[in-house]
Amino acid sequence: MSRNWGTLVMYTLITLAVFYVGYQMVTNPSSFLSSIIMMIGIAVLVYGAIYFLFLRNRVGAGAGRNSNEMKKYKQAVKQSKQKYKSPAPVKSKAKPTPKFSSNTKQKKPKRKNAPNLRVIEGNKSKGKNRASF
Structure with missing residues (x-):
């Protein structure tokens, strides 16, 4: 029974607080806004501390x-x-090697393991009509 009584008191206090806030907003909005801002500021300071x-x-x-x-x-x-960690390249004072001229062809490195792909033949004439979905 005491639990129901405590709940009733809590709902009554919340209702009165809502009515008071509404009354303050209607009668004196500037004071209401300043008090709300001050309460928020104090709450932030207390939480921060x-x-x-x-x-x-x-x-x-x-x-x-x-x-x-x-x-x-x-x-x-x-x-x-x-x-x-990859070793850092050693910088020396030797002449850099000349780059390949545009006349020489550079070979692309071949892949060691080519992918094993095969084509699966199917009936290509039958196509799904995707517009009907």
């Missing part, structure tokens, strides 16, 4: 942002980059 003081260090902790697993992951990424 709570976030920076308490929640900032906890956000992402479940994902392991500062945990041992993340450190191990970063170390593995670093090792992988070192392992698969």
Whole structure:
């Protein structure tokens, strides 16, 4: 029974608040807007203070942002980059080799493994009428 009573009180307070907001908007809109803006500003300041003081260090902790697993992951990424890094070309002061002239033909490299494709013959005269779909 107490739960129904609490619900009734809550709905009554919400209804009175809605009527008061409507009354303020009709009778004194400038004061209403300034009070709404001030309430939003205070709420943002309070949320920002709570976030920076308490929640900032906890956000992402479940994902392991500062945990041992993340450190191990970063170390593995670093090792992988070192392992698969292509060696940097050595720059020397020797003359660069002359480029091929336009008269010489450059051969395209042949593929080592040609794709194994075959044509499947079918009845090509029967075509679906796609406009009827």
